[in-house]
Amino acid sequence: xxxINRRSVLLAGLGVAGAGALAACSxxxxxxxxxxxxPDGAAVAAAERKRRTTGRTQQVTLTAARAKLDLGGxxxxxxxxxxxxxxxxxxxxxxxxxxxxxxxxxxxxRTTTSIHWHGIALRADMDGVPPATQAAVxxxxxxxxxxxxxxxxxxxxxxxxxxxxxxxxYAPLVVEDPEEPLQYDDEWVVTLDDWVDGVTGTPDEVYAxxxxxxxxxxxxxxxxxxxxSMNGGSSDASASPSGSGGMSMKFMAMGARSKLLGGxxxxxxxxxxxxxxxxxxxxxxxxxxxxNRVRLRIINAGGDTAYRVALGGHKLTITHTDGxxxxxxxxxxxxxxMGERYDVLVTLADGVFPLVALAEGKDANGMALxxxxxxxxxxxxxxxxxxDGMIMTAAQLKAADDVRLATKKADRVHRIELTGSMGRYxxxxxxxxxxxxxxxxxxxxxxxxxxVRLDFxxxxxxxxxMHLHGHTYQLGNDGPRKDTTIVLPKKTVSVxxxxxxxxxxxxxxxxxxxGEAGMMALVAYQA
Numbered sequence: 001x002x003x004i005n006r007r008s009v010l011l012a013g014l015g016v017a018g019a020g021a022l023a024a025c026s027x028x029x030x031x032x033x034x035x036x037x038x039p040d041g042a043a044v045a046a047a048e049r050k051r052r053t054t055g056r057t058q059q060v061t062l063t064a065a066r067a068k069l070d071l072g073g074x075x076x077x078x079x080x081x082x083x084x085x086x087x088x089x090x091x092x093x094x095x096x097x098x099x100x101x102x103x104x105x106x107x108x109x110r111t112t113t114s115i116h117w118h119g120i121a122l123r124a125d126m127d128g129v130p131p132a133t134q135a136a137v138x139x140x141x142x143x144x145x146x147x148x149x150x151x152x153x154x155x156x157x158x159x160x161x162x163x164x165x166x167x168x169x170y171a172p173l174v175v176e177d178p179e180e181p182l183q184y185d186d187e188w189v190v191t192l193d194d195w196v197d198g199v200t201g202t203p204d205e206v207y208a209x210x211x212x213x214x215x216x217x218x219x220x221x222x223x224x225x226x227x228x229s230m231n232g233g234s235s236d237a238s239a240s241p242s243g244s245g246g247m248s249m250k251f252m253a254m255g256a257r258s259k260l261l262g263g264x265x266x267x268x269x270x271x272x273x274x275x276x277x278x279x280x281x282x283x284x285x286x287x288x289x290x291x292n293r294v295r296l297r298i299i300n301a302g303g304d305t306a307y308r309v310a311l312g313g314h315k316l317t318i319t320h321t322d323g324x325x326x327x328x329x330x331x332x333x334x335x336x337x338m339g340e341r342y343d344v345l346v347t348l349a350d351g352v353f354p355l356v357a358l359a360e361g362k363d364a365n366g367m368a369l370x371x372x373x374x375x376x377x378x379x380x381x382x383x384x385x386x387x388d389g390m391i392m393t394a395a396q397l398k399a400a401d402d403v404r405l406a407t408k409k410a411d412r413v414h415r416i417e418l419t420g421s422m423g424r425y426x427x428x429x430x431x432x433x434x435x436x437x438x439x440x441x442x443x444x445x446x447x448x449x450x451x452v453r454l455d456f457x458x459x460x461x462x463x464x465x466m467h468l469h470g471h472t473y474q475l476g477n478d479g480p481r482k483d484t485t486i487v488l489p490k491k492t493v494s495v496x497x498x499x500x501x502x503x504x505x506x507x508x509x510x511x512x513x514x515g516e517a518g519m520m521a522l523v524a525y526q527a
Contacts, residue, residue: 153323
């Protein structure tokens with residue numbers, strides 16, 4: 001399927017013009033939108049000058065192109081990737097280094113793209129969100145992202161055009177702290193992904209199906225999809241019902257249920273779940289020594305799947321989430337939503353152990369192996385008992401003392417209602433589906449220097465991982481500092497952030513298909 005979508009059509013003629021030109025031609029509905037800080041304005045440049053810098057620059061070229069990917073076990077996938085591999089090559093810098101990353105767009109069919117640096121509080125015009133912060137990069141063109149990485153942590157990068165996130169275009173980004181307080185012997189970056197591209201279809205084909213919603217099926221409008229059994233009494237719905245317009249059910253997940261996620265676990269049925277680009281039947285292997293203390297940097301780069309992660313025979317000590325330290329917490333397993341990252345420490349035992357990423361509510365898993373001694377590899381479908389032990393979510397964590405926000409009354413409060421349903425697939429924020437052709441139409445306004453409270457009010461029957469660009473927020477008064485957090489169905493989560501990074505920033509559900517359908521908004525600084 002041709003990947004030119006509603007965003008790339010809009011941007012096809014724009015090339016890589018500056019964000020200022022884009023801001024100049026954007027307007028609010030009826031001309032009533034207040035004056036906003038431009039993504040490349042003076043306030044953004046001033047904020048960039050205040051960032052601590054080492055004076056070092058790391059240069060890299062990232063080529064987005066077609067690739068034939070070997071996922072292991074004889075599974076070959078025709079997809080798109082950075083420099084022919086997925087995950088792409090890890091980027092690693094030190095705090096204060098400048099990254100100069102040249103994106104070369106060699107994608108087919110005149111497809112536009114971009115790179116978003118997920119979790120990094122960077123300058124606004126380098127955030128990679130067409131058309132809000134830049135024009136999309138046209139096929140055959142290049143664009144250089146240049147910014148200072150002034151906060152240590154575990155991050156990743158991916159496109160912010162259409163549903164390209166659900167292809168192979170992603171890679172880890174680690175910003176090291178030269179004064180790292182943690183003591184450990186080694187690191188292992190673990191990237192999780194749900195995979196469909198080039199196997200059963202493409203993400204564009206998935207979106208074309210799910211965006212029809214379930215309203216076309218008799219009696220299905222507004223129904224909680226998780227209540228439908230894949231093999232039980234509702235089996236008629238898993239076919240292509242001729243009585244409902246012949247709607248295809250090739251990709252729609254049926255019967256995905258999770259207590260941890262409050263019900264419906266996801267929209268999409270994936271044939272594979274990958275750990276570091278490998279299927280569980282032919283997993284990647286981390287080789288270490290018994291007794292070594294290893295830091296795992298866990299990244300969920302998936303499009304529609306939360307993962308419950310455990311290492312068989314081991315306890316995990318959570319040290320960070322979304323790049324920021326937390327009070328250490330020992331657990332058996334942790335729940336990682338799309339866009340979330342967790343750092344954990346583990347002391348390795350002697351033998352062969354499965355690192356399992358259970359696709360929450362979907363009866364499938366990804367797996368990698370840890371090998372420190374002799375022993376045979378476990379089955380690909382292994383379910384370590386730790387998966388049913390003490391399971392930690394971000395809501396149960398506390399920020400480390402040195403990163404907790406100072407107590408302060410909020411200067412501004414915004415109610416962010418998460419709206420929509422599977423029936424109509426009309427996901428939105430405050431009842432509106434985001435219009436990429438007019439991104440500043442209904443901005444969520446803030447002013448520099450304010451303490452802002454966002455109340456995420458989930459009025460839907462699905463969970464949503466809500467991601468804020470350019471900032472980290474704190475969950476409640478003493479919860480962890482994060483940029484992505486799970487909001488369960490019919491629940492409210494209040495977060496606080498300091499408006500200290502001027503520009504225009506996306507706030508959206510990190511389910512790739514919910515975001516593309518319209519569950520996005522623009523947080524904009526008033527000029």
